[in-house]
Amino acid sequence: MDVPPNHTSGASPAPLPLSEANARALIDSVLDYGILMLDRDGTVLSWNAGAERLLGYRADEVIGRHFGLFYTADDLAAHRPEQELRTAAESGQFKEEGWRVRKDGTLFRAHMAVTALRDEAGELDGFAKVTHDVTERWQAEQALRQSEERFRILVEQIHDYAIFLLDPSGRITTWNAGAERIKGYQASEVLGRHVELFYTPEDQALHKPLRLLQLADRQGVTHDIGWRVRKDGSRFWADVTITELRDGNGQLYGFAKVVRDLTERVEAEETARAYEAAREAVRVRDEFLSIAAHELRTPLTATLLQLKGLERLLKRGNGPCEREPITTRLALAIESGERIAELIENLLDVSRIATGRIRLNLGDFDLSDAVHSVLARMQGLLQDSSCEVVQRLQPGITGRWDRLRLEQALVNLLANACKYAPQSEIEVGLARQGDGVRLWVKDQGPGIAAEHLERIFRRFERAVSVAHYGGLGLGLYVTQQIAELHGGRIQVDSRPGEGSTFTILLPLCTAETNADAPAD
Amino acid sequence: MPASCARPLNMPNGPDADRGYAQPARQRTVLIIDDDRAIRDSLCMALIDEGLDCLAAANGAEGIDRLREADRLPDLVMLDLMMPVMSGWEFRVRQLSDPRLADIPTLILTATGDTAAHVGELRAQGVLRKPFDLDTLLDAIACHLPGWRPSGG
Numbered sequence: 001m002d003v004p005p006n007h008t009s010g011a012s013p014a015p016l017p018l019s020e021a022n023a024r025a026l027i028d029s030v031l032d033y034g035i036l037m038l039d040r041d042g043t044v045l046s047w048n049a050g051a052e053r054l055l056g057y058r059a060d061e062v063i064g065r066h067f068g069l070f071y072t073a074d075d076l077a078a079h080r081p082e083q084e085l086r087t088a089a090e091s092g093q094f095k096e097e098g099w100r101v102r103k104d105g106t107l108f109r110a111h112m113a114v115t116a117l118r119d120e121a122g123e124l125d126g127f128a129k130v131t132h133d134v135t136e137r138w139q140a141e142q143a144l145r146q147s148e149e150r151f152r153i154l155v156e157q158i159h160d161y162a163i164f165l166l167d168p169s170g171r172i173t174t175w176n177a178g179a180e181r182i183k184g185y186q187a188s189e190v191l192g193r194h195v196e197l198f199y200t201p202e203d204q205a206l207h208k209p210l211r212l213l214q215l216a217d218r219q220g221v222t223h224d225i226g227w228r229v230r231k232d233g234s235r236f237w238a239d240v241t242i243t244e245l246r247d248g249n250g251q252l253y254g255f256a257k258v259v260r261d262l263t264e265r266v267e268a269e270e271t272a273r274a275y276e277a278a279r280e281a282v283r284v285r286d287e288f289l290s291i292a293a294h295e296l297r298t299p300l301t302a303t304l305l306q307l308k309g310l311e312r313l314l315k316r317g318n319g320p321c322e323r324e325p326i327t328t329r330l331a332l333a334i335e336s337g338e339r340i341a342e343l344i345e346n347l348l349d350v351s352r353i354a355t356g357r358i359r360l361n362l363g364d365f366d367l368s369d370a371v372h373s374v375l376a377r378m379q380g381l382l383q384d385s386s387c388e389v390v391q392r393l394q395p396g397i398t399g400r401w402d403r404l405r406l407e408q409a410l411v412n413l414l415a416n417a418c419k420y421a422p423q424s425e426i427e428v429g430l431a432r433q434g435d436g437v438r439l440w441v442k443d444q445g446p447g448i449a450a451e452h453l454e455r456i457f458r459r460f461e462r463a464v465s466v467a468h469y470g471g472l473g474l475g476l477y478v479t480q481q482i483a484e485l486h487g488g489r490i491q492v493d494s495r496p497g498e499g500s501t502f503t504i505l506l507p508l509c510t511a512e513t514n515a516d517a518p519a520d
Numbered sequence: 521m522p523a524s525c526a527r528p529l530n531m532p533n534g535p536d537a538d539r540g541y542a543q544p545a546r547q548r549t550v551l552i553i554d555d556d557r558a559i560r561d562s563l564c565m566a567l568i569d570e571g572l573d574c575l576a577a578a579n580g581a582e583g584i585d586r587l588r589e590a591d592r593l594p595d596l597v598m599l600d601l602m603m604p605v606m607s608g609w610e611f612r613v614r615q616l617s618d619p620r621l622a623d624i625p626t627l628i629l630t631a632t633g634d635t636a637a638h639v640g641e642l643r644a645q646g647v648l649r650k651p652f653d654l655d656t657l658l659d660a661i662a663c664h665l666p667g668w669r670p671s672g673g
Binding site: 303 | 653
């Protein structure tokens with residue numbers, strides 16, 4: 001509030017044509033500000049309506065009293081009123097915010113300005129004091145400060161996340177305990193440094209730190225997952241969120257960065273995955289071993305029964321033994337022994353495939369010859385399962401393959417058909433297809449549900465319950481491997497209730513000797 | 521099981537005598553249910569050598585058929601467990617639920633699992649684990665065919 005310089009005293013003002021009445025009217029009309037005049041010693045000379053409202057005293061209660069009346073006991077003990085007047089006298093004006101006491105003893109937060117008044121000669125004549133109640137603002141500020149403080153303490157205490165602020169250029173302005181733990185730097189080592197410090201040299205070369213800040217600036221927030229570097233040079237797998245910070249006018253004033261170290265989680269997940277895979281492999285192997293043991297026990301039982309029966313027959317030995325029962329038993333024992341040998345051979349095949357030791361023994365032959373010889377060999381099994389074979393063989397398909405392995409593959413497919421589709425028709429087919437050859441076995445069995453189709457080619461797998469079907473569960477696996485070793489593949493077309501067709505697709509590799517074979 | 525079994529020779533009037541099984545001169549029949557032809561054939565040969573008659577079935581369903589179509593029920597069933605069409609477990613359920621068939625003594629022949637558990641679970645008279653010894657098998661059969669004994673060897 002401007003006070004005319006020649007206005008020397010509130011009590012006995014010099015007569016001025018305009019200002020006296022106007023100024024008083026003006027001052028009295030102000031209700032939100034307490035405006036009072038003090039003499040050189042601080043005695044109250046005038047009192048406006050605002051002051052009365054603010055402090056609770058009527059003019060007649062305070063005029064003539066020292067303005068220390070409005071100060072707290074502590075401020076009085078510290079001689080604050082005197083200091084304020086001295087400062088105002090020395091520097092012209094004194095401004096302060098502090099607690100003041102109302103008439104009823106309650107406190108309010110006051111903002112005040114004390115202006116020294118001087119006469120024409122420059123002598124101190126007194127003081128004008130303007131007081132304003134800022135309690136509400138102070139409380140709001142206080143609440144905000146406390147909230148910020150609590151938030152700051154909270155952030156500082158967080159250990160699992162690095163949380164820090166950057167200025168708009170990317171320099172670090174705050175640092176929390178999580179940042180210290182994850183990145184290994186103390187606050188004093190990083191404050192003021194550029195955030196690119198945490199990036200790998202590769203990322204720095206690609207200007208990634210800057211690009212991420214630009215992205216956050218453009219989008220409001222950006223995420224990144226990647227390697228970051230600790231103080232000791234080690235790297236960690238970080239999940240980073242950068243959020244732009246804007247003031248009320250939309251002006252960018254920095255970025256908030258939250259970083260989580262995923263390394264442990266990634267490692268734990270990898271370990272868990274590896275553990276699960278290992279456990280599953282062990283389970284599959286154990287199951288296979290028990291199936292293999294079962295499969296070996298069956299022919300072994302038959303062999304031993306024959307040999308033991310033979311022994312009992314011979315021991316009983318009433319006169320010369322008849323030849324016929326002996327030779328029959330021996331033949332059956334040998335047959336079972338051969339089954340054991342075949343099973344072991346299959347097991348070894350799996351091991352050979354697994355270790356890459358399976359080798360093809362290539363030679364030129366007519367595929368239909370191989371099919372015929374397999375069918376002849378499997379006559380017994382086909383009859384046992386009451387399966388009738390229909391042949392759809394295109395003659396004269398000659399190429400260079402491993403005959404024994406392809407025969408083995410066909411045996412596996414036919415044995416499967418006998419096993420799963422007994423008492424039905426099995427179609428065996430052979431035809432040129434494009435640059436290659438198609439060899440298929442089509443049955444009219446129960447078919448395979450879609451969810452099992454992918455599984456059946458795996459080692460030791462089968463689509464059906466072991467309680468019903470024996471076997472090592474290796475046939476299709478080995479067959480697939482044989483097809484792939486030839487540069488071909490196996491495919492299955494099947495639907496529940498509609499039978500299955502297994503097709504081996506082979507490239508037609510011909511040597512010079514059959515270069516003149518008919519082409520498509 | 522066979523080891524703890526008293527030889528029927530020593531108990532001609534054993535618990536089965538009043539069921540009419542203990543007729544010394546009667547021809548005994550064993551039903552073999554196993555999906556493996558070699559096992560069926562070799563078991564049949566061995567049992568015929570010992571003076572028993574044999575019926576054979578390749579799975580549980582055929583086994584039930586053999587029992588239902590038989591004029592005279594077999595005296596003993598030898599049952600494999602893992603078989604196509606109808607497993608040994610299912611066969612056992614069907615057999616036990618038919619009062620005419622339930623009392624036929626049944627020996628389990630298996631290559632897998634816990635034999636003691638099989639006896640309890642399947643309420644079988646005994647379990648033999650493949651590969652089993654022929655002498656042990658004949659002893660086990662003798663336990664359940666009173667009045668019959670192997671012809672020796």
